Amino acid sequence: MNVPVDKSSPSRPRRLADVGRWDMETDVAIIGFGGSGAAAAIEASDQGAAVTIFDLASASGGSTALSSAEIYMGGNGGTRVQRACGLEDSTEDMYQYLMAANGPLADPDKVRAYCEGSLDHFNWLVGLGVPYKDTLYNQRAIMALTDDCLLYTGSEKAWPYNRVAKPCPRGHNLQVEGDNGGPLFMKIMTENVEKRGVKVVFEARALTLIVDDERRVHGVVVRIDQQERCVRARRGVILCAGGFAMNQEMLRKYSPLLLAASEPIGNPGDTGSGIQMGMAVGAAAINMHEGFVSLPYYPPSSLTWGILVNAQGQRFVNEDCYHGRVGYYCLQQPDRRVYLIANVEDFGDYEKTSYLGAKFVATAEESVAELESELQLPEGTLQNTIEVFNRNAAEGVDPLFHKTAEWLKPLELPLAALDCTPGHGAFYPFFTLGGLDTLPSGEVLTAERTVIQGLYAAGRTACGVPRTASGYASGISVGDATFSGRMAGRAAAMAGAHD
Ligand SMILES: Cc1cc2nc3c(=O)[nH]c(=O)nc-3n(C[C@H](O)[C@H](O)[C@H](O)COP(=O)(O)OP(=O)(O)OC[C@H]3O[C@@H](n4cnc5c(N)ncnc54)[C@H](O)[C@@H]3O)c2cc1C
Structure with a gap:
């Protein structure tokens, strides 16, 4: 079926009645071959479903391959x-921590x-062959480079989390030297997907969903070789197409605060097309x-001894x-001015090891x-702080902010300040945490x-466990993407086939 390319957009679903014939058929169609899509495919296939993955890129990976895969x-x-x-x-400590971390958004x-x-x-990941060494990296670090x-x-x-639950390290870093977890993961x-005989179509961009008059999703329109193909998904479509960090228009509309951050991180496909496809058939975002x-x-880590102050010279x-x-x-700071002030000796090998990129502006x-x-802080403010x-x-x-004793020592001259004001050169990476409302099973919900x-969604196309930077923990996004992918893959595979 040859429909001109500009007829389809994620926001305009295709009516089932307008589908002349099916170009391809499968039980479960998965949009996106990153972490969530791979997990969904493995699980759906293990439940006995015929699975086809479509990805607009020419290889698997998505943002998951770019990540540390903690x-x-x-x-x-x-x-x-x-x-x-x-x-x-304990499960209860983990639960209480994640509930507190996500606060009212949880x-x-x-x-x-x-x-x-x-x-x-x-255990599932280990069973697939993901290697983890039985060792602790006992440092304050973003990721283990060992x-x-x-x-x-x-x-x-x-x-405040140390008052809510017993702390325990939960970030699991793959057994690989350097920041190479994502590619290995x-x-x-991908090898596990291939082993199962899952059909994978690359350079295949999902354009929009195919729905009937009762809003039941029957398939998806995919552009392959410049042609629009109607794909029938007898048991369900799983949207695993990532978030919308690369879509300026969506960022301006939904999360303008994130635009103050310096760098969207992710793959170029993070344009929110999965979220838009879901919204177009009545899903709540x-x-x-x-x-x-x-x-x-x-x-x-020695910079943790320092303090961060705002335009009022206050922590x-x-x-x-x-x-x-x-x-x-x-x-959130007024005028968004932020400085990191520390003892000169605590800058250590800042120039060599830091990701921050902030410039020294005062000593x-x-x-x-x-x-x-x-x-240029108001007189007396920083001195008082x-x-x-x-x-x-x-x-x-630290009666004001309860920094733990481990990281408390007086600031002593000579001191230096880094300019961490957003827009002044400091690295503020970001990606999105909003998405389609789903049940834990991955089933997509209306308002x-x-x-x-x-219809199912997983990973950053869905709104999952991580809900806010203020309570984020590294590892929760790939964790949620692969976990929610599995749940959606299982639920879709077990759903009854459509007529
Ligand atoms: C540098 C970096 C480091 C990170 N480190 C970590 C970490 O260590 N731990 C952690 O938990 N999180 C980390 N994250 C975040 C995490 O990697 C992502 O949030 C997560 O991997 C997203 O998984 P996903 O399956 O939702 O999306 P992805 O892995 O991005 O997969 C989405 C796929 O969908 C495809 N796609 C998109 N639109 C379409 C379409 N219309 N049709 C067909 N295909 C489409 C894309 O090409 C892509 O392959 C990091 C992110 C970055 C960028």
Whole structure:
């Protein structure tokens, strides 16, 4: 069937009645061959369904292959790695932490399912051949650059979460040297997809869904070789097409705050087409204003001894929490001016090891007043902040923001300041955390929370477990993408075939 290319857009579904004939048929059609799509394909295939994956790229991977593929897992007494490192992790601690971290935005059913299924998910990944070494990387780091596995990747040890649940490291890093987790992870996932005989069509862009008058999804229109093909999905379509960090128009409309961050991270296909396709058939998109954003101010971890101040010369966060939480608060500051101030010696090998890219804008040899004036902060503000901070730090306390004693020591001359103001050169990566509303099974919901028959979503196309940068932990996105992909793959495979 040859329909001119401009007739189809994600926002304009194709009516079933207008489909002359099916060009391809499958049980489950999966849009996107990144982490969520691969997991969905493996699970659907293992449940006995005929599966076809379509990806607009010429190879598998998506943003998952670009990532470190740290995965947030634990609970249930602990994963093999946690236990080998002498750590016991309870499902309840993991649940309470993730609920607190996501605050009022959390979906308790999804968080519960994720925590209860986390050990099984670890074992499933290991069964596929994902290698994890039974070692702890006991440093404050964004990712392990060694082949060690387990590290703290969230704010578990920091206030306020250290009051809510017993901290435990849950970030699982693949057994590979350097930041190469993502490519290895997707290589293993791809081999598992291929092993199962799943049909994969690359350079195939899904354009829009095919629906009947009752809004039941029957298939998807895909552009292959410049031709629009109607693909029948007898049991369901699973949208695994990533988020919308690369779509300026959607960002302006739904999450304008993220535009203050410097760099959308992800693959070029993160244009929100999966979310748009779902919305066009009546799906609700939720949490669209939220994203992951980060100020990666460590390494070197010694900068955690420093303080972050705003245009009023005041602190606004405990600097020992996760870099995403810090990034979130930086974007909220008045005038968005942010400086990181630390003892000169604590900058250590900043120039060599940092991802931050922030420039030195002031130094002080003689007095804090000097620094205050160089940064053009109102007189007395920074002096007061540092005087209060130092007085308390000497006692090992931080009554204002509860930074833990481990990271408290007085700031002493000489001091230096980095300009972390968004737009002044500091690296603020971001991606989106809003998406289609789904049940934990991956079934897509309308605004009334009724299920749209035949439609599933997973990964960043859905709104999953991670909901906000302020409570983000590295590993929760690939964790959620692969976990939700599995749930959707299973549910779609087990659904009855359409007529
Ligand atoms: C540099 C970097 C580091 C990161 N590190 C981590 C980490 O360590 N841990 C963690 O949890 N998270 C991390 N993240 C985030 C995480 O990688 C992603 O959020 C997650 O992998 C998304 O998975 P996904 O399956 O939803 O999407 P993807 O893996 O991006 O897959 C989506 C696929 O859909 C395809 N597609 C899109 N639109 C269409 C269409 N219309 N038709 C056909 N195909 C389409 C794309 O080509 C792509 O292959 C990182 C991200 C980046 C960029």
